Amino acid sequence: MAGLYPDDQELTIFGEKIKFPGMDSNGKFTNGSFNDPKVPASFIPAETMNLILDNLNNLIKAFGLEPNNTSETQLKEAIENKLKNYVCPIGSYYIQPAKPDGTFDDTAAPSKLWEGTVWELLYNTESIFLRTEGSLSEEGRSNGIQGDAIRNITGTSPRIYFRSSGGTGAIKVPSYHVMCASEIGAGGSAFNFDASRVVPTANENRVKNRRIRIYQRIA
Incomplete structure (x- = not known):
């Protein structure tokens, strides 16, 4: 068997041995010839079809959905679901910069970029700056906020x-x-x-801020 395709099959029909191809010369299933009965169609055994269906079922399950025998788009939906959760899994963050005029483009919100996802807007009422961790980042911090100083x-x-x-x-x-x-x-x-x-004074000049962590994927 070449991949999922079946090997050639030789069957005995009414005492005559007939060789059925698994694939034609182009590596595809063939209908044979309706004009020449000596050119048979591809023979696809049940184990081949079962193998194909088992692989599709396992793929759909691995992508987070349950297979069914009515949907024509389940494989497409399963792949989209997997890609969506791979690119922006639940718990991931997204930072949207403002446009040059200082306003935000609602069509560039993450829920628009990745349809079917739900996002919560954080800290949008605090008018704060963000900062990374460091030796001074905890001084004077209360409820997550470090006041200006x-x-x-x-x-x-x-x-x-x-x-x-x-x-x-x-x-x-x-x-x-x-x-x-x-x-x-x-x-x-x-x-x-x-x-x-x-x-308020401190060992640095700073604005009101909230800490962030910046990660870079390196492998």
Whole structure:
């Protein structure tokens, strides 16, 4: 047998041996000749047909569907189902970039690219950036979100004169010292600038973000 095709068969019919080809010279089944009974048609034994059907049944099952004897498209559907789940299996992610004008093309959504699939849009209300893992990616993170922050900015000034200590925002007068108070009625002190008194600070400048993992298939 060449592949799934049957070998030539020799049958005895009414005492006469007749050789039936499995295939013709082109490697195809043949109807023989209706004008010449000595040119017989291909003989396809039951075991060959059973083998073909068993292979088709197993293929359809392997592709996630159940074979039936009514559908004419089940093999096509089984192959499409297998390819769809191979290219984008359940649990896979898809990133859709915006168009140059900043809007999204709904026809390029994954449910349109792979018909018959269902996708959930994630993080679309958070207005966040994504970041990879790293030593600073966990600092200040809560419920998956790492808030925005800047590197802290601090500084001091030479001693100047104030009537009181304290301050608002990022500026603070830690204390004041009497210097020439009889002349100016105020005390002299330095003042401090500390951005962390007003905004979140960290060991890096960053925006509000969510972590991602980027994988590259190499084999």
